[in-house]
Amino acid sequence: SAMSKEQRVLQYVQQNASRGDPDSVLAAVDKFGWETEWAMNLGDVKGAILDRFVKETAPQTMLELGTYMGYSAIRIARLLPETAKFMTVEFDQENAAVAREMIEFAGLQNRIIQITSDTADVIPQLKTKYDVETLDMVFIDHWKDVYVRDIKLLETNKLLRKGTVVVADNIIKPGAPEYAEYVRTCGKYDSTFHESRFEYSNDDIDGLEKSVFRG
Numbered sequence: 421s422a423m424s425k426e427q428r429v430l431q432y433v434q435q436n437a438s439r440g441d442p443d444s445v446l447a448a449v450d451k452f453g454w455e456t457e458w459a460m461n462l463g464d465v466k467g468a469i470l471d472r473f474v475k476e477t478a479p480q481t482m483l484e485l486g487t488y489m490g491y492s493a494i495r496i497a498r499l500l501p502e503t504a505k506f507m508t509v510e511f512d513q514e515n516a517a518v519a520r521e522m523i524e525f526a527g528l529q530n531r532i533i534q535i536t537s538d539t540a541d542v543i544p545q546l547k548t549k550y551d552v553e554t555l556d557m558v559f560i561d562h563w564k565d566v567y568v569r570d571i572k573l574l575e576t577n578k579l580l581r582k583g584t585v586v587v588a589d590n591i592i593k594p595g596a597p598e599y600a601e602y603v604r605t606c607g608k609y610d611s612t613f614h615e616s617r618f619e620y621s622n623d624d625i626d627g628l629e630k631s632v633f634r635g
C-alpha cells in the first residue's frame with residue numbers, strides 16, 4: 421500500500437541526510453516540513469528553544485511523552501552525554517516504527533530507550549521496570565487532552581523532585597489550556613511561557629511552557 425506521510429519523511433531523510441549525523445537528519449525533516457509536507461514535529465523554531473532548555477538543564481534522566489517520528493528525541497539525545505538515561509514513549513505502533521528507523525539512521529539508538537505503549541501505563545512502571553529514581557527533565561508533546569493526566573501521574577508516582585524541569589509543546593496551537601492553567605496555578609511549579617511560532621509556519625503563534633517543580 422502507499423506510503424504514509426511519516427514514511428515519506430523517513431525516506432526523504434534516508435535519501436538526503438548523512439547516516440550517523442543527527443543535525444543532518446533534523447535539517448532534512450525540517451526542509452521537508454517547510455517545503456513539501458507539513459508534519460507535527462516540534463520543528464526548528466521551537467526546537468531551538470528546547471535545545472536551550474536541555475543545555476541549561478543537562479539532564480542525566482530524561483523522559484519524552486510523544487515520540488511521533490523521532491524528531492525531538494533526536495533533537496534531545498544529540499545534546500545528552502552517553503551516560504544519560506533518556507526514555508521516549510509513543511502509543512502509535514506505526515509512528516514508533518518510523519521513529520525507530522529515524523533514530524537508527526541518526527546513530528542515536530544507544531542513547532534513546534524507545535517505549536511503544538500508553539504513557540498512562542508506562543509512567544507508573546518507570547521506577548520498577550526502567551530503574552528510574554526521579555526525572556531531571558520531561559518533554560510533553562503527545563495528545564493535549566492527556567497533558568494534565570500525565571503530569572499528575574508523574575507527581576503521584578514520585579518521579580519529580582525539587583528542580584525537575586517539565587517542558588510542554590503546543591500551549592497555543594492546538595492549545596492545552598487546562599494544562600497551562602494547572603501548572604501556573606496549582607502552586608507546585610514555577611512556570612513560564614515561551615512564545616514562538618507553530619511548526620513550519622511563518623504566521624501562526626505557538627509556544628512552550630517551562631515548569632520547574634518546587635519539590
Ligand SMILES: COCc1ccccc1-c1cc(O)c2[nH]cnc(=O)c2c1
Nearest residue numbers: 460461486561562563564589590593594
Ligand atoms: C494531528 O494534529 C496536528 C495538528 C493540527 C492543527 C494544529 C496542531 C496540531 C498538532 C501540533 C503538534 O505539535 C502536536 N504535537 C503533538 N501531538 C499532537 O497531537 C500535535 C498536534
Ligand SMILES: [Mg+2]
Nearest residue numbers: 460561589590
Ligand atoms: Mg507538538
